[in-house]
Structures are given as structure tokens and as C-alpha cells.
Amino acid sequence: MTAFMPVTLRFCDNKTMLVGSVADAAMALRHQWPDKTAPGYLEAARLVRLAVEGTCCPRPAFEAFREAARQQGILVAKPRSRAHEWLDAAASP
Incomplete structure (x- = not known):
């Protein structure tokens, strides 16, 4: 089980x-990114490092990481599952 909803x-x-x-x-931050000097990447790298060390909450670090990946166009979008559609329908008034 992962700590967060996994992203590809x-x-x-x-x-x-x-x-x-x-x-x-x-580990992913050590792979080939389009721009490792981008502010979003640098902030994500800093927060992830602090979270690994235990001096930062993991959630903001993971969100910064996800946003940096989105900004650089390497986040693979996945279609929503039928379960999500069912839950949305059940939750609507």
C-alpha cells in the first residue's frame, strides 16, 4: 500500500x-526531468528531502512533487475509473 494516490x-x-x-x-527526482533548474522542481526536491529526513510533513512534499511533474509535462494523466464515476453519482444530490 502506498502512502498517497500513486502517480505515473x-x-x-x-x-x-x-x-x-x-x-x-x-528516487524519481534523480531521473531525467526536462528542467532540473525550474523553481517548481527545486522546491519539490527541497521539500521531499526534508520529508525524507523527517523535518517536513510528507503530504505537502508529495503535492509539490506532483505539481512540479505536472508543470514539466511528465505527469501521465489516467482516465477516471468507473468506481469514481459511481461514487460521484452516489454523492450528488
Whole structure:
């Protein structure tokens, strides 16, 4: 079981990785990203490092990581499952 809802990344070398924890995010940050000098990437790397060390909450670190991946276009979008559609329908008034 992962700590967060897993996300799939497709790096510049066309390799993919499923990331579902801060430890996974730390490994993913070492792969090929389009721009490792981008502010979003640098902030995500800082927060993930702090979360691994235990001085930052994992959730903000993982969210920053996900946002950096989205900004750089390496976050693979997955279609919503039928279960999500069913839950949305059940929750609507």
C-alpha cells in the first residue's frame, strides 16, 4: 500500500515510474526531468528531502512533487475509473 494516490511519470528518456510515497518521489527526482533548474522542481526536491529526513510533513512534499511533474509535462494523466464515476453519482444530490 502506498502512502498517497500513486502517480505515473514519463521521463525524458521515455522511462515510466509509478510514484506513491515520498521515498519514491526522492528516487524519481534523480531521473531525467526536462528542467532540473525550474523553481517548481527545486522546491519539490527541497521539500521531499526534508520529508525524507523527517523535518517536513510528507503530504505537502508529495503535492509539490506532483505539481512540479505536472508543470514539466511528465505527469501521465489516467482516465477516471468507473468506481469514481459511481461514487460521484452516489454523492450528488
